[in-house]
Amino acid sequence: MxxxxxxxxxxxxxxxxxxxxxxxxxxxxxxxxxxxxxxxxxxxxxxxxxxxxxxxxxxxxxxxxxxxxxxxxxxxxxxxxxxxxxxxxxxxxxxxxxxxxxxxxxxxxxxRVQNKMLWGAGASLIALTGLGMWYKRRQKQPAHVADTPEAASTEAPVSIGAYAFYPEQQRLQYQQQEIPLTSKESKLLGIFARHLNQLISRDQLQKEGWEEEGVITGRSLDMYVSKLRKHLQQDIQVKLVNVHGRGYRLEVTAE
Structure with a gap:
């Protein structure tokens, strides 16, 4: 920098x-x-x-x-x-x-990007170590004991057309596809989800989404809206519409 x-x-x-x-x-x-x-x-x-x-x-x-x-x-x-x-x-x-x-x-x-790279660099070693430990534990288990599944998340999803939105987990789900979101994307989508089919002014989006984090410019807001629009493009019933000079509206229409 x-x-x-x-x-x-x-x-x-x-x-x-x-x-x-x-x-x-x-x-x-x-x-x-x-x-x-x-x-x-x-x-x-x-x-x-x-x-x-x-x-x-x-x-x-x-x-x-x-x-x-x-x-x-x-x-x-x-x-x-x-x-x-x-x-x-x-x-x-x-x-x-x-x-x-x-x-x-x-x-x-x-x-987050650096952590992904570090994880990738050490993935082979972690995988081999973990596999060896898992094998030893399996050897000690009785043959009739089944693996215990991980506890499922209890967070109720928010429906946005064919999408399921999990705000706390910062992810979208479309059919079998998982779409991870950044904290900013999740926060912005949460605002839209609470006001489906309603026009939200740019000022309101900036105030609710980033007021406590300092200045956010119009270009920055446009960038996040653009990323959300790309995430939501698989369902033709869902549209993130730009109302020129006024703001945005997340439209969800019935089939």
């Missing part, structure tokens, strides 16, 4: 100003702040961020980058990587020197 800041300052011709400590605002949100005002060209910003975040799978491949004005936290420029249904960034105008913060929102917490 700090390298992104240093390289932006160098691209602006500033090799003396400091990049301030990177802030982790939420599990999947980071902000880079600067000691002094600087200018930037969008093409340069995109290239620097893309190069530094292309880390061979240790970070989520989907993210949104916003440049925030320090005085009012308004988005002066932004772009998305790997997020469908997002507008293409305008990259031909240099932004004037000002006080900026760089906000980076990943589609899921980076630690």
């Amino acid at each position: 700090r390298q992104i800041g240093h390289q932006l300052l160098l691209a602006a011709g500033d090799d003396t100003s400091r990049v301030l400590p990177v802030q982790q605002v939420a599990d999947n949100e980071f902000r880079i702040s600067f000691e002094s005002p600087f200018s930037f060209h969008p093409d340069t910003l995109i290239a620097i961020v893309s190069r530094n975040l292309a880390t061979g799978g240790t970070l989520p491949a989907q993210y949104v980058v916003n440049v925030l004005a320090c005085n009012n936290r308004e988005v002066v420029y932004g772009f998305a990587k790997g997020v469908s249904n997002m507008p293409s960034p305008c990259s031909n105008r240099k932004q004037p020197a000002d006080c900026y913060q760089i906000q980076i929102l990943f589609s899921e917490p980076p630690a």
